[in-house]
Amino acid sequence: MEYVSDSKLIFTMSVKDFVIEDLLKIYDLIEAIDDSLFVEQLPILSNATIGQHIRHIMEFYQAVVNRVKREAVCYDDRRRDKELEGSRDKVKSLISQLQLQLSQTESDHPLTLKASYATEGNGILWLASSFERELAYTLEHSIHHQAMIKVGLRSISFDPEVVHALGVAPSTVRFYQDKGRHTNDLTYGKKRN
Numbered sequence: 001m002e003y004v005s006d007s008k009l010i011f012t013m014s015v016k017d018f019v020i021e022d023l024l025k026i027y028d029l030i031e032a033i034d035d036s037l038f039v040e041q042l043p044i045l046s047n048a049t050i051g052q053h054i055r056h057i058m059e060f061y062q063a064v065v066n067r068v069k070r071e072a073v074c075y076d077d078r079r080r081d082k083e084l085e086g087s088r089d090k091v092k093s094l095i096s097q098l099q100l101q102l103s104q105t106e107s108d109h110p111l112t113l114k115a116s117y118a119t120e121g122n123g124i125l126w127l128a129s130s131f132e133r134e135l136a137y138t139l140e141h142s143i144h145h146q147a148m149i150k151v152g153l154r155s156i157s158f159d160p161e162v163v164h165a166l167g168v169a170p171s172t173v174r175f176y177q178d179k180g181r182h183t184n185d186l187t188y189g190k191k192r193n
Contacts, residue, residue, distance in 0.1 A: 015135045016102045019061070022142050023095045025165055026054060029149070030088045032162045038088050044155040045148060053149050055085035057142045058094055064134045065101045072112035072126065073134050108132040143169055 147167025
């Protein structure tokens with residue numbers, strides 16, 4: 001995908017490149033926290049942990065990247081791996097594995113999404129999609145969970161520089177850059193002076 005501004009080519013990146021960049025951001029976060037914080041239940045997150053949110057993100061990425069082993073992408077059929085949500089080292093290893101797999105994956109290709117939105121029964125839907133479309137979805141999903149992680153970390157006054165980059169949509173970053181502001185200036189829920 002090419003990005004153009006003022007009729008000049010700025011850079012060329014694919015969805016895979018943006019996902020790899022996102023995985024690196026998550027890796028940096030994991031490096032910035034310790035094992036006890038990774039598994040600490042945070043009341044503001046309904047007692048969920050940072051590790052649980054990161055495991056959830058990783059399993060969505062796995063569902064797409066490992067889809068070739070299954071007939072369809074199905075986010076409902078995740079492992080919900082307790083070991084992954086409790087081990088920073090295991091997550092870092094998985095991030096490296098996903099980056100390698102993504103770098104070796106063909107460009108966009110059709111695939112099927114298997115989903116059920118019913119709370120009772122199975123109500124399974126089979127939807128036509130594509131590899132890049134599902135990667136884009138998992139990237140948006142990751143950003144959403146990173147925003148929740150940021151809220152959790154800030155609720156316990158953990159706010160290193162790496163946290164500022166979490167959970168802010170690229171369109172929001174561009175919007176604030178166009179206004180001459182940095183996303184660190186965002187004060188959700190507070191009036192600015």
